Amino acid sequence: MTTAEPSPSLRPGEPEETAAALTKGTAGPQRPANAPGRGAGRDGGGGTEGRTLNAFSHAFLVLWAVMAAGPLLWAVMNSFKSSGAILEDPWSLPSKLNWENWSFAWNQANIGQYTINSVIVVGGSVVGTMLLGSMVAYVLARYDFPGNRLVYFLFVGGMAFPIIVALVPLFFVMKNFALLDTYHGLILVYIAYSLPFTVFFMSAFFRTLPSSIAEAAEIDGASHSRIFFQVMLPMAKPGLISVGIFNFLGQWNQYLIPQVVHVGDADKYVLTQGLANLAAQTGYRGNWGGLFAGLTLAVLPILVVYVVFQRQVQAGLTAGALK
Numbered sequence: 001m002t003t004a005e006p007s008p009s010l011r012p013g014e015p016e017e018t019a020a021a022l023t024k025g026t027a028g029p030q031r032p033a034n035a036p037g038r039g040a041g042r043d044g045g046g047g048t049e050g051r052t053l054n055a056f057s058h059a060f061l062v063l064w065a066v067m068a069a070g071p072l073l074w075a076v077m078n079s080f081k082s083s084g085a086i087l088e089d090p091w092s093l094p095s096k097l098n099w100e101n102w103s104f105a106w107n108q109a110n111i112g113q114y115t116i117n118s119v120i121v122v123g124g125s126v127v128g129t130m131l132l133g134s135m136v137a138y139v140l141a142r143y144d145f146p147g148n149r150l151v152y153f154l155f156v157g158g159m160a161f162p163i164i165v166a167l168v169p170l171f172f173v174m175k176n177f178a179l180l181d182t183y184h185g186l187i188l189v190y191i192a193y194s195l196p197f198t199v200f201f202m203s204a205f206f207r208t209l210p211s212s213i214a215e216a217a218e219i220d221g222a223s224h225s226r227i228f229f230q231v232m233l234p235m236a237k238p239g240l241i242s243v244g245i246f247n248f249l250g251q252w253n254q255y256l257i258p259q260v261v262h263v264g265d266a267d268k269y270v271l272t273q274g275l276a277n278l279a280a281q282t283g284y285r286g287n288w289g290g291l292f293a294g295l296t297l298a299v300l301p302i303l304v305v306y307v308v309f310q311r312q313v314q315a316g317l318t319a320g321a322l323k
Contacts (some may be wrong), residue, residue, distance in 0.1 A: 038151070058209030062090045072299060079292040101289035102297070111294045113267065115301075116276030121270055122182055122251045125190035129247050130240060132191065133198030136228055138228055140199065141206035142214070152203065167260045176259045181264040189257055194247045201246075204231065205239035248305060271298050 004220045022067065046317055077084050079101055080094040140152050171180075179185030209232060217227045223296075255272040262268060269277070282291040 044107055056176050063120075072296075075292045075295050075299075079289060079296045081289055083286050083288045086292075086305075096261055098289055100289075101293040104287065104290040104295060105294040109278045109290060109294055110269075110276070110283070111271070113299065113317050114269050114271045117183075118252060118271040119269055119301075121186050121190065124183070124187040124247060125194070125251055126244055126247050128187065128191045129194040129198055129219040130244050133195050133243075134233065134236065134240065135228070136195070137199045137202035138206050138232060141203040142211070142232075155196045159200060161196075162195065163256060167256065171260050180261055183268065184300060186258060186262050186270075189261060190251050190254070193254075193257065194251065198247065201243045202236065202239055206216070209235050236314050245305065245309055247301060252302060 074091075080097045080099075080195050081101075082098055085092070085094065128274065136155070174180050174185055174189070177185075179188070182295060212234070214227050214231055217231050224232070253272065254270075255276070258273050262270065262273070266277075275298055277279060278291055278294050282288060
């Protein structure tokens with residue numbers, strides 16, 4: 001007959017914790033009851049705070065996306081509705097697609113001609129800005145000469161100069177040079193307007209590029225111009241695309257400068273001036289569907305450019321930090 005083993009008893013002088021461990025059959029020290037368990041870093045207070053912050057950031061991004069895309073989607077929706085339907089219920093979906101609004105905006109409101117004018121002006125000014133701005137930025141970033149910092153800070157100070165202060169002197173300068181109501185005159189003004197930011201951005205980018213490659217090309221007998229155009233400029237492609245997108249957006253949406261130096265010939269209006277005229281005409285004719293169609297046509301090129309080059313823009317903005 002087997003007899004049960006006697007349970008351990010508390011001996012005189014033996015701690016109560018030891019007796020409790022013997023009673024439970026544990027061999028090692030016990031973890032305190034209030035100590036965090038394994039995985040507390042994930043499931044404890046830190047994990048809860050992380051999930052809360054993550055949910056808040058996602059909610060903020062969703063709200064930002066709705067605020068950014070909501071007006072555009074609303075304009076596209078109303079561009080397919082009649083003026084009566086827009087005034088009756090501007091938030092309802094169109095019962096049918098009124099493509100005549102787009103035809104009116106493109107042909108009768110001359111949005112097509114204004115778009116072509118904007119493409120000519122902005123295309124020429126962006127190319128000129130990137131070429132001149134990158135050349136100036138390269139010299140300021142790579143060569144030391146007396147007055148280097150002075151020239152750099154003059155360009156930086158140009159970003160803080162409000163364009164509205166220069167509108168009246170600009171008009172008389174353009175008039176004296178017979179550049180009013182001309183494509184090339186507006187292109188020159190856009191280039192001068194965009195150069196400060198381009199030089200500031202590209203000079204910082206050129207400083208991050210390794211100088212060993214340029215030094216090797218110089219040892220091989222390459223001239224300064226060849227080093228710039230064939231060596232350094234291709235290496236600065238991410239920065240060029242990024243600042244080019246910013247210049248394109250700023251010049252495409254520019255309204256004040258064309259209103260001062262490009263107002264005599266209506267056939268040479270850029271898109272912002274054409275939309276202003278269409279909005280003024282809509283107040284009398286009541287063609288709100290055509291106005292929304294014109295707004296949509298003006299926004300589409302910007303969306304296309306950003307969708308095509310969005311990865312290059314992100315790469316250009318982070319290239320300096322990664323290096």
